[in-house]
Amino acid sequence: MEATKVGIREFRTDLAELISSGNPIAVTRHGQTVGYFIPTRSQDAAELEALRQASEALETMLAEHKVAADDIIADYKKARRKGSR
Incomplete structure (x- = not known):
């Protein structure tokens, strides 16, 4: 599964929506990847x-x-x- 690239500002602004998508996210700053966010599904x-x-x-x-x-x-x-x- 390919990570969606988003800028750090967009990541902060749209965090709730990005988390609910369930897709991995590559967070970038000035075009360089600075980290990944990998949402987990809730554990029963x-x-x-x-x-x-x-x-x-x-x-x-x-x-x-x-x-x-x-x-x-x-x-x-x-x-x-x-x-x-």
Whole structure:
């Protein structure tokens, strides 16, 4: 799906309308893309419950393997630095 390009002023002015469209938006300033806005659909109770359960399962797995989330983040950052060289 192609992002709709809009200037930053238009983005501010038409924000409510742009959000309701559901399409990704590339926000530009002086013709250069400065960011993207990707609207999400509202989550119903079942989706939120599924996310909660997934989060609990992840926490359990990390605890069982004695892995800290900070260690995973540090490893990820290290791998990204290696990959950018």
